[in-house]
Amino acid sequence: MTKTRTVLAAICGVVLAGPALANACLRPEERSALDVRALRTYLMVSALNCQKGESYNQFVRRFGTELGVAERAATAHFSRSFGGQGRTRLDSYNTNLANEHSEDAIRSGSFFCRDAEPLFQRALATPGADLAKLAAERNIPQNYTASDCPAGGAAARQPARASRR
Helix, strand or coil, X not given: CHHHHHHHHHHHHHHHHHHHHHCCCECHHHHHHHHHHHHHHHHHHXXXXXXXXXXXXXXXXXXXXXXXXXXXXXXXXXXHHHHHHHHHHHHHHHHXXXXXXHXXXXXXXXXXXXXXXXXXXXXXXXXXXXXXXXXXXXXCCCCCECCECCCXXXXXXXXXXXXXX
16 A cells, blocks of 8 residues: 555656656757847846946946846746746746856956956947847856757756756
């Protein structure tokens, strides 16, 4: 009787977790959204560490629409991938991303702030439609990666994993 309950519990666990595991891949628009979020977080940390608050505020005002689109795409990815845990996972991603960039600022010393203003200038000169392209080109480190979804956007059966790029 105990073995039967154990087997049933395992099956139920797989059935309940199946949708989250089945969807834990990144669609192209989700990957772009996470790149934009990484850029935004990097600039936020730069603003706080390098007294670039006005440059950051200009960035947020200039790209409000694009940042909103990235927010919605990231929220959709985490919700699709992790179901009811999506919001918690997204919050953890955001916190860990900010912490990672703060640690990078500490390790980089004065070089971090030296590079901040040119990045703000380049970002502010970028057309809105090209923000995701700039974010991808900068290859800003993230603490979250997942495999690409197969062609056609269907979800793959590969769980997301946390790691540095």
